[in-house]
Amino acid sequence: MADAVRMLSTLALKGAVQALAGQYQAAGGVRIDADFAPTLALLDRLRAGEAADVVILTREGLDEVAREGRVVTETCVDLARSFVGIAVKAGAAHPDITTEAAVRATLLGARSVAYSRLGASGILFAKLIEQLGIASDINARALIIPQGFTAEKLVTGEADLAVQQISELKQVRGIEVVGPIPRELQTPAVFSAGRMAATKKPAEVDRLLRFLASPAVAPALRESGLEP
Known part of the structure; x- marks a missing residue:
């Protein structure tokens, strides 16, 4: 044009x-x-x-x-x-994600975690759960989307937690951003x-x-x- x-x-x-x-x-x-x-x-x-x-x-x-x-x-x-964060459906309790141990417990306690296959956040999260030693547990019940906004899976009830860049999480209505994954666990x-x-x-x-x-x-x- x-x-x-x-x-x-x-x-x-x-x-x-x-x-x-x-x-x-x-x-x-x-x-x-x-x-x-x-x-x-x-x-x-x-x-x-x-x-x-x-x-x-x-x-x-x-x-x-x-x-x-x-x-x-x-x-x-x-x-x-940009930092990777975690979100929940609007009105849901905000889990503790302030420390490495808290993030590990929160992820393991979720029914399902939505994250993306492509993009910086998906690559980081895949490495993080390997580093935490919980990759097989999380991936057994994860919703790994090819691309798009992971937080949409919170609105539909398919996931308890959504992981993505905070700026991407904020694009979806009906969710609440809990906060960033601790900065010592990620590179912006x-x-x-x-x-x-x-x-x-x-x-x-x-x-x-x-x-x-x-x-x-x-x-x-x-x-x-x-x-x-």
């Missing part, structure tokens, strides 16, 4: 991008035509030749496509840090943006990247569950 910038973005930034799109357009920027999916799915789509003007991925994912020449390295900018994901090498709108994209990396977007990032 001539009047829009085509964006492919990781799901973790969906809330923030949707909140900021109108603000950006009101300030004279072009419309943002965004499509959201986990980083690994977006990498597959980009390598299959899908066109975009700007991408938001994990820093590791962005570095990969920059090395492949798909993204202009000089335009890459870090936008936000860094989400970054860059201009696609093949874009026909470099000036528009560079303006958008400056906006997304500016202090003005910090409130929207925090509101969506991210850290600027």
Whole structure:
């Protein structure tokens, strides 16, 4: 579209991008035509030749496509840090997740835990339950979704706990975020943006990247569950 910038973005930034799109357009920027999916799915789509003007991925994912020449390295900018959290259905008791021992007991006590196969949160959680020595117990009754929002399984009653980036959990109504998994048990994901090498709108994209990396977007990032 001539009047829009085509964006492919990781799901973790969906809330923030949707909140900021109108603000950006009101300030004279072009419309943002965004499509959201986990980083690994977006990498597959980009390598299959899908066109975009700007991408938001994990820093590791962005570095990969920059090395492949798909993204202009000089335009890459870090936008936000994100932590993996745990959520329950609205109104449910909030379990203790303040320590490693508490997280282990909470996970083992759940009827079912929903987590995603793709994306930074799913990869981290799979490693975490291995590290805690409870992978076989949890996976025997887990709901592992290919992609999308794990907290939807709380609303349908299919799971007691949902694990995902806090910014992704907050996209689902009818749930409550208990809090982050203890920080000593996780490494925050860094989400970054860059201009696609093949874009026909470099000036528009560079303006958008400056906006997304500016202090003005910090409130929207925090509101969506991210850290600027």
